[in-house]
Amino acid sequence: MKIIPDKNILLFKSCLVSTEYPGIESSTKYIFDQLGVEYIIDHEQSCCSGLGYYSDVFDQTSTTLIAARNFYVTKKNNAKNIAVMCATCYAINKKSVKLLNKNNEFRERINNVFEESSMKEMKYEKGSLNPTDNIFHVVEIFFNKKKEISKHVKIDLSNFKIATHHACHYCKVHYEDTIEGFRNPRMLDELVESLGVKTIDWYNTKINTCGAGFRQRFANKPISMKVTGDKLLELNEQNVDILIHMCPNCQMQFDRYQPYLSKELGVDFNIFHLNITQLIALAIGGDPYKTVGIQTHTFSIEPLIKRISEDTI
Secondary structure, three states: OOOOOOOOEEEEOOHHHHHHOOHHHHHHHHHHHHHOOOEEOOOOOOOOOHHHHOOOOOOHHHHHHHHHHHHHHHHHOOOOEEEEOOHHHHHHHHHHHHHHHHOHHHHHHHHHHHHHOOOHHHOOOOOOOOOOOOEEEHHHHHHHOHHHHHHHOOOOOOOOOEEEOOOHHHHOOOHHHOOOOOOOOOHHHHHHHOOOOOEOOOOOOOOOOOOOOOOHHHHOHHHHHHHHHHHHHHHHHOOOOEEEEOOHHHHHHHHHHHHHHHHHHOOOOOOEEEEHHHHHHHHOOOOOOOOOOHHHOOOOOHHHHHHHHHHHO
């Protein structure tokens, strides 16, 4: 059974969260503070390099070297655990730990770089981190505390029809560690239900990728948009109000391109896109702008906030 920590946590900053949807980070910190989860942030921590790695710009050695440096930052802060806000950070860090623990030759190559760069203190010690016991997605921490989250709910969201989109880099890369299934993932669904709202649960394109594929949205845009559009079309047919995400790249694909796909497909999509952290923060009293950061979205969240306000009058 996977043991989920609530202390000794380095909250791993994400480049896409910081640049695209900073409200995910402020929402995460808001929820952690409400639940008493102990965490630290170190601005010396760098990007995981996932965007470059999955676009074939960075090789495995470069990516693992960066990961090892970030593991040193974790150790320097006396943190035993890493909690990420991005599914790609999750996949990258877990794979790097596995390689460093299991491949002695590869670990020696990484450590030699630190040695030659006069950074001996950053050398990775075999077994110092465990991919299952020390690296988590923040959603797993929330899932472990969903009963506590229920006690903090202040906003009634039960009038909204909600669907979930589970990130492929969470469900399909290290599927043996996935909580609540990977063929019909329900981790996000159960978290939404802890807020007093039933999701639509299964739908035909639920486990489809978002379509981004990192470089695919640029190199093969028609295929990328087809995948994204197929899911939006199904959700639109089911009159879904909100699609919940756990990865900023997925959220960016749907939120940024929904207006484009509305024009291309001749369909008036009115689906709001929120990260699960944003939804929880909103439900437990977080400020829509200062905490949730709705002003950074392409498809405006303000109509949703207005509907919520009208429902509470």
